[in-house]
Amino acid sequence: MVESEYGPWSFRLATSRMSRRGFVAAAGMTAAAMMLGGVLAGCSASGEGSSGNGAGAAASGDIDYTDWDAVLAAAKGQTVSWYGWGGDEARNTWINTVLAPALKDKYDITLDLVGMDINDILTQLSGEMQAGVTEGSIDFIWINGENFYSCKDNGYLWGPFTGYLPNFNDYIDAESPEVAYDFGSPTEGFECPYGKAQMQMWYNSDIVDAPPTTVEEFKAFCQAHPGQVTYPEPGDFTGTAFISCLIAGVIGKDEFEKLSSMDAPTEEGVLAIVEPGLDYLRELSPYLWKEGATFPADASTVATMYADGELVLNMGYGAPQDLVNTGQLPESTRSFILNTGTVGNSNFMAVAANAPHKAAALVAINEVVSPEMQLSIYENLDNISVLDMAKLPESESAAFAEVPLGSTQIPLDELLDHRIAEAxxxxxxxxxxxxLERVAQG
Structure with missing residues (x-):
């Protein structure tokens, strides 16, 4: 599900994959960013056909990318490669059985899905760019966060390109913070979003009568179930996201979202915003597992403890419907969110600066964000759509609302109404x- 820092197409399993974002592994994201920062320092791309080329994109060929008919004509018959984390079989199946056939039937484009760890992808991309390969092996990439920032900063991504995409222009709110920024880094048209995830909690309704809906109720819930609630130690992506939800519940959505636009934060500046939330977490600790003296190392450990009945609550990006469907969790499992909201994030696609099939990459990305494909993603992978429902024709927005939900799934409008931008x-x-300093050691 989620991938590194924050999530793939399907964010439903509360396993070690919950620590993955887009397809950047949490541990690997920083390492990959550092690798790019060190290996690429001093050897940035020349900038031709990459960062800032805008309407001059035709420099990479004779295509006028502002003419969509010309893009479609150039893309016809091409094979386009999509590189990304390959560990989500549900996502892989959807791409190969839904998206790929549609690209072939509608545009005569063959999609080559290449599953690979983000570190290996970046090594391949940087190696080809440093070697001066003008037509590399990678067309477009599932990339997020610090890896996106490093690649864009070094001129290894092509763009801005989102303005060329009809579906982006028609159905996506380009001014939305979740589109304009990726993990705090301005996207500036070098990324197109393709899916959203949002933090949810779940419980066994045979054991718990009603879940908490506010941070005050959550504290009372922990007091009523001493030692049966905990969260992964922050540093694990799910743990950090979960405390973010509780902190936001204490200080308020608007105050917490100040953290989403900080590009040069200081410890003093962050503390000034979140201190009341940290105080709350410290007060909460005595009622948690092992009285808050220690915390599980990762989300998969918490998931196991919950499945074994040691805990009465679990959390993750998305609903655990597939775990219920496969019998790994009881049918009485239900999801909930706090009335004060829960944090969410978006996943993005970017085009390599030396992509050999830029026209086909644009067509493929445009298809992914079409209303038809976004609806299919929502139906099959439980990903929140990146489309602005207010921009859709009424019949198409209604189709999202009419998707049958499983017993653990929360309606789309309820999630979006309670969505908080991540830090x-x-x-x-x-x-x-x-x-660590004020809660764990406090």
């Missing part, structure tokens, strides 16, 4: 440090 990438390590 920016540079804020995360500061927030985790403050938690």
């Amino acid at each position: 920016a990438g540079p804020v995360i390590p500061i927030l985790e440090k403050l938690w």
